[in-house]
Amino acid sequence: MSTPPRGDAPDGGRYGEAVFRPEQAGEGERIDFGALAYDDITMARLRTLGVGPGWRCLDVGAGTGTVSRRLLDEAGVASVLAVDRDVRFLDAQPVPGLDVLEADVTASDFAPGRFQLVHARFVLMHLPEHDRLITKLAELVAPGGVLVLSDAVDLTSDRTPSTPYTMVMRAMWQGLRATIGTDVSWVPSYPHLLRGAGLVPVAAEIHVPPLLPGSPISRFWADTWERSRAAMLATGLVDDTSVDAAVRYLGSDECAALSAGMLTVWGWKSGEAALR
Numbered sequence: 001m002s003t004p005p006r007g008d009a010p011d012g013g014r015y016g017e018a019v020f021r022p023e024q025a026g027e028g029e030r031i032d033f034g035a036l037a038y039d040d041i042t043m044a045r046l047r048t049l050g051v052g053p054g055w056r057c058l059d060v061g062a063g064t065g066t067v068s069r070r071l072l073d074e075a076g077v078a079s080v081l082a083v084d085r086d087v088r089f090l091d092a093q094p095v096p097g098l099d100v101l102e103a104d105v106t107a108s109d110f111a112p113g114r115f116q117l118v119h120a121r122f123v124l125m126h127l128p129e130h131d132r133l134i135t136k137l138a139e140l141v142a143p144g145g146v147l148v149l150s151d152a153v154d155l156t157s158d159r160t161p162s163t164p165y166t167m168v169m170r171a172m173w174q175g176l177r178a179t180i181g182t183d184v185s186w187v188p189s190y191p192h193l194l195r196g197a198g199l200v201p202v203a204a205e206i207h208v209p210p211l212l213p214g215s216p217i218s219r220f221w222a223d224t225w226e227r228s229r230a231a232m233l234a235t236g237l238v239d240d241t242s243v244d245a246a247v248r249y250l251g252s253d254e255c256a257a258l259s260a261g262m263l264t265v266w267g268w269k270s271g272e273a274a275l276r
Contacts, residue, residue: 019180019228028064028089030223034122035066036216038262041207042121042150043070045264049146051075055116058140060105061123064089065098071117072097081112106133114142121150121262126182131193138197143271147199150264151187153206165211165257168225168246171238175231190265199267208261211250217259218250 051057055077059068062082071077072095079097082090087102103110105120106127118140124133134149141147154173156166176182194202209217225232225243232238249255 019176019231024227027227030220030227031063031089032066033216033220033223035064037209037220038121038150038207039066039070041262042067042119042264043074045205045266046071046117046119046148047075049117049148049266051077051117051146054078056114056142057081057117057119058083058112058115060118060120060137061085062090062100065095065100067119067121068098069095077117081115083112105136110136112140114145115140116142116145117148118145119148122152124149125151125184125187126180128181130186131196134190134193135197138194138199138267138269141199141269143269145269146266147194147197147269148264148266149190149194150262151190152184153187153261153263154184155208155258155261160258161256163255163257164242164246164249165255168232168238168243169221169260171232171235171242172225172228174235174237175228175233178234179228179231184260187263190263191267194265194267197267199269202265202267204263204265206261206263209259211255211257211259213251213253213255218255221259222247222250 051071053076057071057077057080059071059080059082062068062084065082068080068082071080079099081099081101083101083103083105084090085102085104087100090100101112118137120137124130127133138147156169160166173182173184191202191204211218225247229243232243233240
């Protein structure tokens with residue numbers, strides 16, 4: 001799960017400083033739990049789209065670099081530029097074909113070149129100006145290349161059965177929106193936004209990992225709740241007892257809930273096909 005680049009939160013701070021601090025012990029492991037839950041799905045989609053030898057790739061919000069490295073090792077792409085607001089999890093071990101750039105994709109001067117693949121996962125949901133950013137990322141795609149975006153979709157609703165998990169997830173989304181600006185309500189509009197950015201054809205799919213005791217996604221949510229506990233409590237929707245009960249619920253055989261889904265949308269840049 002990627003660490004998003006810098007973006008202004010409602011309180012004027014930068015993403016991560018209020019809740020998910022890269023320097024906090026265990027943050028790399030939390031990101032990796034998300035990677036274990038979603039990387040296989042991401043890689044299967046990228047391979048199906050034809051990503052492979054000769055491709056130049058941009059991985060935005062690369063986090064610990066799991067997708068970037070797998071693009072090189074498994075898909076055999078020519079190169080990957082891994083961009084993140086904080087590259088401490090990417091600089092540990094040099095990898096042939098992998099370039100690391102500490103940068104802010106929201107900045108006006110961010111223009112690293114043209115790529116056959118531009119990929120961003122769990123990034124834009126944390127940032128404002130969604131239309132502008134999607135258009136900006138689309139401009140980085142070479143003719144014949146593809147933009148692939150993945151973000152979370154909240155599957156709790158007024159008709160979702162009330163469980164310890166559901167209560168805390170609702171508080172988490174509300175708390176993160178108030179503190180760091182996370183907003184998943186617009187994510188289902190991805191196909192429309194990619195089409196508006198001039199990409200065609202556009203398609204989408206959704207993946208919902210199973211909430212099983214000890215599974216990577218269950219451990220990811222437990223860690224995420226712990227880091228965002230103050231933001232959740234501030235909503236008034238939950239208290240410490242509620243959060244603790246939800247963590248126990250996730251680790252039990254009684255858990256019967258849907259995780260947040262990952263919506264993946266892709267769109268092609270018109271022009272001569274590039275290695276597709």
